[in-house]
Amino acid sequence: MGFEIRLLGRSPWRYYLLLLCFIVVNIEGDATENGSIFIYGKNSIGQIDDDFVCATLDWWPPQKCDYGSCSWGQASLFNLDLNNKILLNAVKAFTPLKLRLGGTLQDKLIYGTEDSHNPCTPFVKDITRLFHFTQGCLPLHRAKIIFGLNALAGKSFQGGSAVGPWNSTNAESFLRYTVKKNYTIHGWELGNELSGKGIGKSISAGQYAADVAALRKSIENVYRGVVPKPLVIAPGGFFDANWYKEFVTKAGKSVDVVTHHVYNLGPGVDVNLTQKILDPSYLDGEGRTFNNLKNILRTSATSATAWVGEAGGAYNSGRRLVSDAFVDSFWYLDQLGMSAVYDTKTYCRQTLIGGNYGLLDTKTFMPNPDYYSALLWHRLMGRRVLETSFVGTKKIRVYAHCAKQSKGITVLLLNLGNQTTVEAKLGITFAPIPSDSTKREEYHLTAKSLDIHSQTMLLNGNILSVDKDGNIPSLKPVYVEPLKPIVVAPLSVVFAHIPNAILPACT
Numbered sequence: 001m002g003f004e005i006r007l008l009g010r011s012p013w014r015y016y017l018l019l020l021c022f023i024v025v026n027i028e029g030d031a032t033e034n035g036s037i038f039i040y041g042k043n044s045i046g047q048i049d050d051d052f053v054c055a056t057l058d059w060w061p062p063q064k065c066d067y068g069s070c071s072w073g074q075a076s077l078f079n080l081d082l083n084n085k086i087l088l089n090a091v092k093a094f095t096p097l098k099l100r101l102g103g104t105l106q107d108k109l110i111y112g113t114e115d116s117h118n119p120c121t122p123f124v125k126d127i128t129r130l131f132h133f134t135q136g137c138l139p140l141h142r143a144k145i146i147f148g149l150n151a152l153a154g155k156s157f158q159g160g161s162a163v164g165p166w167n168s169t170n171a172e173s174f175l176r177y178t179v180k181k182n183y184t185i186h187g188w189e190l191g192n193e194l195s196g197k198g199i200g201k202s203i204s205a206g207q208y209a210a211d212v213a214a215l216r217k218s219i220e221n222v223y224r225g226v227v228p229k230p231l232v233i234a235p236g237g238f239f240d241a242n243w244y245k246e247f248v249t250k251a252g253k254s255v256d257v258v259t260h261h262v263y264n265l266g267p268g269v270d271v272n273l274t275q276k277i278l279d280p281s282y283l284d285g286e287g288r289t290f291n292n293l294k295n296i297l298r299t300s301a302t303s304a305t306a307w308v309g310e311a312g313g314a315y316n317s318g319r320r321l322v323s324d325a326f327v328d329s330f331w332y333l334d335q336l337g338m339s340a341v342y343d344t345k346t347y348c349r350q351t352l353i354g355g356n357y358g359l360l361d362t363k364t365f366m367p368n369p370d371y372y373s374a375l376l377w378h379r380l381m382g383r384r385v386l387e388t389s390f391v392g393t394k395k396i397r398v399y400a401h402c403a404k405q406s407k408g409i410t411v412l413l414l415n416l417g418n419q420t421t422v423e424a425k426l427g428i429t430f431a432p433i434p435s436d437s438t439k440r441e442e443y444h445l446t447a448k449s450l451d452i453h454s455q456t457m458l459l460n461g462n463i464l465s466v467d468k469d470g471n472i473p474s475l476k477p478v479y480v481e482p483l484k485p486i487v488v489a490p491l492s493v494v495f496a497h498i499p500n501a502i503l504p505a506c507t
C-alpha cells in the first residue's frame, strides 16, 4: 500500500493518523514492511538540558559481588584510574558530560575535610583514600559534577525508618572545603534510595523536605558571594507517587531538581532480560512513572524539574553480555527518548564505568555499544522534544527532537523485531514541505555478526572501536536521498538527521 505523506501539509494531524491507520497493511511473514512516522510540527512538548546525557560513578569496592560474580573491579570512586586515556577521551567527547557521584554507600560516607587536614583521610578498611576524586586529582574539567551527600547523618533508626533531623555539620564542612578549593560542583544531591519504602532505610517525605531545606540553608551560607551556585537535588530514590507528591509540596523552593532511579528490567540475575528489552509493551511500562512525576511537578507550586538520577536497567550490577552488549541500547535509547517526552531534563546512566552496566567496560575501559548510542544521542538530539508516533508494527519505537546541529530535526528509530525490515516514511504537520534536494544523514547501528549479545557495535557497517591511543572514533553518517523512506533493518537502531525539515516547533 503506497501513500504520500508529504502532502499532509497543514491539517490537523490526529485526523490523518486515524485515516492512515486503515491503509497500513501488515503482511505476516513479509521481510519488508511499510510504516509511517508522524511528527507534530507546531510546538515542542518538552525540553531537555543541553547536557541531557549524564553518567554515574559509584563507591562500590572490588569486593562488591552479586550472584557470585564481582563486577566492579577497580571502578570505584576510591580506586578508578582517572588518568586512563580512554576514560578521559570518553568523557571529553561529550563536552560536557554530567557525572553523578553517588550510590548506596554515599549514605555511609563521612567527609574527612577538617580544614587543616589532608582531604584524603583513611576511612574504611579497604578504602584508602576518601577524596581521591576531587577535581584537583580528577582531570575531568569537562565534566559537570553532581555529588551525592550522606542523608543519614545524625539520624537514629527505628526498624527500617531513619528518624530525626539531618545533621548538616559534616556536609557543610565538606561544602566549605570544595568552595575553598574552587571546585565547581554542579549540584549537591541529598541521599540515595531513601524515598518511599526505601532500600534498606527510609525517611518520611515530610522529614526529607525539612532536611533538604537545611541543605539549602547550608548552601546559601557556604556559597555567599560565590558563583556559580550549585543546584539542590533530591531525593535520588525510587518513585512512589504519594511520597513524591508530599515531598515536592513540602520542599517548596528548597529543591531545584527532583531525581528518581530506574531499574525497570528487574535483577541482573534474570535470564529473561533480553526478552523484556525487546518487548514493546514491557518498555512502555516505565512511561507511567515518567508521566506521574511530570504531573506531580506540573500541579505543584514548584519550579523544580525532573531528572533520572541513576538508571542501570537491571539492578544488582546489571547482567554481563546484556547490560554491556548491543541489545541494551534498545532499552537505553528508548529510556532516553521516553523520559524526554515526559519532560525529564537529564538522564544519568548507571554507570560510566563499573558493574556490568558501564558505558565503558569495567576491565578494559573499551566503550560498550551504549557509549556510542549515548554519544550519537548527545550530538544529534537537540533540546526540544517533538510529539512523534509511528503507524505500523509495534516493534518500531520512534522519537524525534529538533536537531542539535541544524535548524532541522533528528528522528531516532529502534527496530525491536528480528525478522522484518521496516521502511518508514515521514509525515510532518504544520511545516512546509522541504523542497530542496538536501540529503539526510543516517546513522545505522547494528550488532557485530548480528549477535545482539555482542559488545561490539557497527555504525553503517563498520566496527566502532577506539584506536591504539584510546581515541574515540569519529561517527560518520551515510547520506540518503530525501524522498526515500528510512530503512530500519531488524534489530537495528537508526538516527536520521534531516537538516532541511524546518518545523515551527524548532524555530
Ligand SMILES: *[C@@H]1O[C@H](CO)[C@@H](O)[C@H](O)[C@H]1NC(C)=O
Pocket (backbone or CB within 6 Å): 001, 002, 003, 025, 027, 030, 032, 033, 034
Ligand atoms: C511499501 O510501499 C511501497 C510504495 O511506497 C510499495 O511499492 C510496496 O509494495 C509497499 N510494501 C508493502 C509490504 O506494503
Ligand SMILES: *[C@@H]1O[C@H](CO)[C@@H](O)[C@H](O)[C@H]1NC(C)=O
Pocket (backbone or CB within 6 Å): 154, 167, 168, 169, 170
Ligand atoms: C552533628 O555532627 C557533628 C559531627 O559532624 C557533631 O559534632 C555534633 O554534635 C552533631 N550535632 C548534633 C545536634 O547532634
Ligand SMILES: *[C@@H]1O[C@H](CO)[C@@H](O)[C@H](O)[C@H]1NC(C)=O
Pocket (backbone or CB within 6 Å): 180, 181, 182
Ligand atoms: C580560588 O580562586 C580565587 C579567585 O579566583 C583565588 O584567589 C584563590 O587563590 C583560588 N584558590 C585555590 C585554592 O585555587
Ligand SMILES: *[C@@H]1O[C@H](CO)[C@@H](O)[C@H](O)[C@H]1NC(C)=O
Pocket (backbone or CB within 6 Å): 270, 271, 272
Ligand atoms: C523466563 O521466560 C520464560 C518464558 O516466557 C518463562 O517460562 C520463565 O518462567 C521466565 N523465567 C523467569 C526467571 O522469569
Ligand SMILES: *[C@@H]1O[C@H](CO)[C@@H](O)[C@H](O)[C@H]1NC(C)=O
Pocket (backbone or CB within 6 Å): 418, 419
Ligand atoms: C525472533 O523473535 C521472537 C519473539 O519476538 C522469538 O520467538 C524468536 O525466537 C526470534 N527468532 C530469532 C531467530 O531470534
